[in-house]
Amino acid sequence: MRAYRRVPPGVHPPEDPAYRSTVLRHPLEPLIEIPQTISEITGPSYPYEVVGPVDNDLTRQHTGAPIGERIIVEGRVLDDNGRPLPHALVEIWQANACGRYAHEVDTHDAPLDPNFSGTGRTLTDEEGRYRFVTIKPGHYPWGNHYNAWRPAHIHFSVLGPGFLTRLVTQMYFPGDPLQPLDPIFNSVREPEIRQRMVSSFDIDLTIPDWALGFRWDIVLRGRDATPALV
């Protein structure tokens, strides 16, 4: 078994008082460093048979088409050695075109769309590729501070090859004016690292007369070059 390299500092965001809910929810004691064992190098895989044929097309999960701008989101799941990761479960959840989630906790005064549940799942192919068809999520306000609005984003959940590659993150869209104002986006302090969360518009992925394409690669922890006995 080969161990995973440690994540460099600055990648995963620390507690950030600008995002108020973190203040009582991030540990204050330092993390305790432990060696990787078989428990962390192995990891969960979701039962694959539950991924259905339209699970990666959020525009075809109901009798009618959802309101909004149809888009394609495609990319690869890689490790940080650049190696594609096949059979990774990629799941998404998002607001509808008006900026409302189909969740009872969301009380934003924007309409629900009976033709949009806002969740999808797929497995990466042999080259690590995933693809979703969805609608562009709307902006929505939140209670963090006066006049706080989230930049448009899609939540991503990725189960890679091991427990240590688990990643929950958000994909953003290029050129969104709310990004510089958003404490969650800016919790990643280094601009270069932050930019990894922003997808690119891709004309080659765009389908004429049908939908714009956005490309976004997801990079998970990679392994050490030398095998470790664990």
Added chain:
Amino acid sequence: MAGITPSQTAGPYFGILLRGRAECRQVTDATHGARISIEGRVLDGAGNGISDALIETWQADAGGRYCHPEDCRPQPADPAFNGFGWAHTREDGGYRFETIKPGRVPAPDGSNQAPHVVVSVMGRGILTRFITRIYFEDEPANTDDPILGLVPTVRRDTLIARRVADGHYVFDIVMQGPRETVFFDV
């Protein structure tokens, strides 16, 4: 080398994702091992329950095998046990898993680890996944566990689930405060 994608909070609405999955059911009639329940609350620094945390668990089967291609030891894993659990906390921050007592698995130094479950904590107000472990109060092997041995003695009991009845354990996850759970850098 490509740069690792940063983590972001799961936010308050990940429940819609879990709703779309099949139910999290770890144990069936065919699963080998002693049935147990692990329940507890996820608490913030003010002692209040966190109602929008996502808890994930990963564990070995009763024989100490992981359902994973990299566990290549001769005895195969129990085909009726997947080892993956997940739960959205309730309004009061509570969670509950019905599972089996995991067997012992090897440690890097060639010894065996005490039975344990590895845990991820995510959710609203949590920007990065936090990793901890659940050990069991009634396991004598805890004394020699090489991972527990790296934890200062005074904080070790934050990783040990209390046995409240036969097969029933309680494990609270305290994000902050005097009884803050130990979280790991792995």
